[in-house]
Amino acid sequence: MNEFSQGPAIYAVFYKHLLRNIFLDEMGKDLFEEFVFVANVPYRSVPQVLDDSSASASRRRDGSITWFDDVSTNQVETKNDIIRRSLSDALTELENKFGKDVKEWQWGKLHKVIFRHAFSGYSSLVDEFIDIGPFNISGDGTTLFNTEYPFFEGIKKYPRFDHEPFENTVGPAMRYIFDFAKPDEFYMILTTGQSGNLMSDHYRDMSQMWLRGGYLTIKTDEASIKRNKQKMVFRIKE
Secondary structure, eight states: OOTTOSHHHHHHHHHHHHHIIIIIHHHOHHHHHHHTSSTHHHHHHHHHHHHOGGGGSSBOTTSOBOTTSOTTSSSOOOHHHHHHHHHHHHHHHHHHHHOSOGGGOOHHHHOEEEEOOTTTTSOHHHHHHHOEEEEEOOOBTTSSSBOBOOSOOOOTTSGGGOOOTTOBOBSOSEEEEOOTTOTTEEEEEESSOSOOOTTSTTSSTTHHHHHHTOOEEEEOSHHHHHHTTTSOOOOOOO
């Protein structure tokens, strides 16, 4: 799911349309938005539906219609019909957004992260100063670099959770590596910076390292702390 690749963008937009084309017509808007509010739920549900042996046909043996039928049409759609429609919807959306040149369809142009201040959202002018980002980002909710996003869009009844499509909302706030063979140091990085004061140089100075997989080495032995008083070091409480 590299931010510079086109395959992830096609896949992610296809998956978004696949969810809508499978479930929205039967569930209705309100239930569907609750269903996709937490990405883990559809991530687990879609493979089960796709693996349903009866889904290759439009009807099961008992005569009931599968999830794949679009109840708004006169015909009865099969799984393959819905997969084809979802891919067509995805390609159309990407072409409308980025043009016909596929090299412009990079995942990071869709998938972004913004580190929002607790006071964010009250003023767009203030947000320019207190929010950090947006940054193009790799990964998604299924990758080791977890940059999950929910599949709902524009739910105004939850304004705090409103977001742009594919905007990263869940992920590692801090990465921490401790090597037990080196008890006097560890490696860590935050998403933003060590300071909560937006006027501080350390308010956002870790973001680029976090994005690129970098770390700070934190020394915890007394000698290192005394030698590096001006550097970012932590002392573990005894």
